Amino acid sequence: MAYSMVDVSGMSGVSLSELGQYAETGLLNPAFVGQDEDIYYEKPELLRLQQILFCKEVGMEEDEIGPMLRDTPRDMIRIMQQHRIEMLEKALHLHGMIQTLDKTISYLRGEQELDEVELYAGFSNQGRHPLLNESTSDHVAKNDYYEQKQTKNGQKHDVNSLEQSTMPEGQEMKSKEDFLDSQAKIDRIHLDLQGAIEDGLAPGSSEVQQIIGRHLEWIKDYYTPTAEIYRDLGNLYVEHKNFRxxxxxxxxxxxxxxxxxMMIKAEQDLS
Structure with missing residues (x-):
């Protein structure tokens, strides 16, 4: 089915002038020009326009978009999968920002206290997943810096208390020991899941769900996921190349x- 430029503008929200500009630059050529001299688009052009909008949504400049677009289904799928990963990462970041907003609103209403450091939870890289935050060596080096700073200042507080006072709630920097303990916990969870796969257990079995419950508790050491964000995190594990x-x-x-x-756990325990 063919759609006029006016139809496409109405469906997509892209203005007529933008569509005309895309045609002039060759970014989006119409399928054909009708006898009424109107421009018409068909399904391939509509899919290409969707790709353009996805590219703009993730912050690409217009002159970068053209070389990214391909007409073969395989290339389109690959590009869209990458868009999906980037949007999942944004969703996780926005979730952290929403939690900060909710806490601040609750504080302003007089419903709960709010530590000053909690004002900035979710900003910058604070919302990133703990497994992608930093390498162990980076983390240890950062802790060494704080230990040296404490010694120079003559402070008697331990490393833990300093870190907890400088990082947002749920995002606090852990001591070297706590960090390594956290990594050991998640490694044990992964090994137990590996064993469950080798034993032929199903993801919904009670044994596996108990392990997933430990995974959820581990995640809660860093932030509190909703059912939706926990499901999105599960998808990110599959689709992000570093996680894979x-x-x-x-x-x-x-x-x-x-x-x-995680999908089952989200439905049963977080919905």
Whole structure:
């Protein structure tokens, strides 16, 4: 079915002048020009326009978009999967920002107290997933810096108390010992899930859901997920190349297995 430029503008929200500009630059050529001299678009052009809008949504400049677009279904799928990953990452970041807004609104209403450091939770890189935040060596080096700072200032507080006073709630920098303990916990969870796969257990089995429950509690050490954000996190585990590489090191099916278990856990315990 063919759609006129006016139809496409109404469906997509893209102005007529923008569509005309896309045609002039070759970014989006029409399917044909009708006998009424109007411009018409068909399904391939509508899909290309969607790709353009996705590219703009993730912050690409217009002159960068053209080389990114491909007409083959395989290339389109690859590009759209990348868009999906970027949007999931944005969703996780926005979730942290929403939590900060909710806490601030609650404080202004006199409903709860708010520590000063909580005002900035979710900004910058604070909303990133703990497994992607930093390497162990970076974390240890950062803690060494704070330890040296404490010594120079003659402070008697331990490293933990300093870190907790300088990081947002749920995002506080852990001591070296706590950080390594956290990594050991998640490694044990991954190994137990690997064993469950090898034993032929299903993601919804009570044994696996108990392990997923430990995963959820581990996540809560960093931020409090809703059902939606926990599901999105599960999808991110499957689709993000860094996560996939990490999970494949345990078992080639672990990313999907963990995601499926998280979907069930989100439905049962977070909805």
């Amino acid at each position: 590489q990490m999970y494949d090191g345990y078992h080639p099916k672990l990313a999907e297995f963990l995601r499926d278990g």
